[in-house]
């Protein structure tokens with residue numbers, strides 16, 4: 178088992194360090210052959226006679242060993258003029274050989290094969306593990322070369338359609354492993370696509386046989402009033418838009434199940450990731466409800482305490498009734514005329530309410546994500562005509578909603594007087610109380626009137642001072 182020394186950043190640097198040398202060769206049988214460190218001299222003859230270059234279709238496959246006193250022993254092509262494989266090919270060959278050898282060792286009854294084509298001939302897995310009874314297949318993809326999200330998605334979907342679980346191990350070096358220098362590793366679009374699919378992002382260093390797993394502490398959300406804050410932190414697979422932290426685990430810490438790679442720690446991350454997603458989604462729903470409740474409460478606070486609107490009634494079933502026979506004109510009583518007049522007035526109220534609703538919705542849009550203000554409008558304008566709320570609603574739409582100009586308590590009192598048929602003096606005290614309430618809740622603010630102009634005053638409790646107080650929207 179390899180243990181990397183130093184700080185985490187040092188370990189990531191060591192994990193990434195280029196070892197562009199073969200440590201694996203291939204036997205005639207296709208099986209991988211591993212050169213242990215400091216065995217180069219001892220094994221040289223065997224290698225020259227039996228071990229071939231692991232890169233597929235190599236033109237000069239004969240190998241020999243290289244002994245280095247400080248660095249690790251490795252294999253190289255026997256012929257000096259042999260092709261010099263790109264680093265990616267060398268790493269890839271080492272990694273594929275390692276995975277095949279590891280699977281052979283760990284699961285001797287299953288069948289691990291290099292470069293195995295899938296059933297439909299479209300996919301060729303770097304290493305395919307087939308269970309003893311043939312019912313489960315895991316495709317190991319070792320990825321050193323660049324890979325677009327589209328390419329990954331096509332391969333992933335193709336494997337899954339064939340009932341094959343694909344396990345992606347990215348190269349420890351090159352395109353796919355980009356340390357940020359401060360203990361973290363940048364994730365690419367492909368990495369994020371893999372995380373989104375619910376799988377971990379992993380890197381393999383085949384020389385030191387370590388697997389890096391991306392993870393990060395991410396917050397569980399908590400609802401405080403109508404705000405979401407971060408509560409406890411939970412280690413999960415997906416760092417969101419942040420760089421990932423990387424835990425380096427020995428390959429032997431993992432095992433393979435029908436659904437892919439497992440380790441005790443990896444399983445915990447997978448479970449945490451699921452738990453966090455569910456938890457934070459539930460908090461978001463709670464937040465919506467809390468905001469709607471708060472908006473409703475804010476509006477209720479504006480209303481006289483004994484006239485808090487009830488929850489809107491569910492729509493009533495329409496009952497067809499026979500219209501009463503029309504009285505002939507000569508028989509119409511004064512009572513009937515009065516009823517007709519009241520109905521006309523009620524119709525007028527309803528259409529005013531509709532217009533008001535449209536106006537307030539157009540002007541303000543949804544208020545704190547809720548339609549509570551529209552419900553309040555409907556309450557204001559649909560009850561019995563003598564309610565205070567009627568003149569309040571009318572004053573609100575005439576003077577406040579959609580208006581930028583300032584107005585006076587007297588202006589409000591005039592609306593109240595017109596609507597409620599109260600004497601102007603009584604209307605002034607009612608208007609002043611109502612305006613006060615709106616100011617307290619921050620809907621209106623008192624402003625100084627520079628011209629000192631005196632308006633007609635009421636008499637009684639509400640004096641001229643009150644009548645001339647100027648208010649406007651903050």
Ligand SMILES: [Zn+2]
Nearest residue numbers: 230232235237
């Ligand atoms: Zn070669």
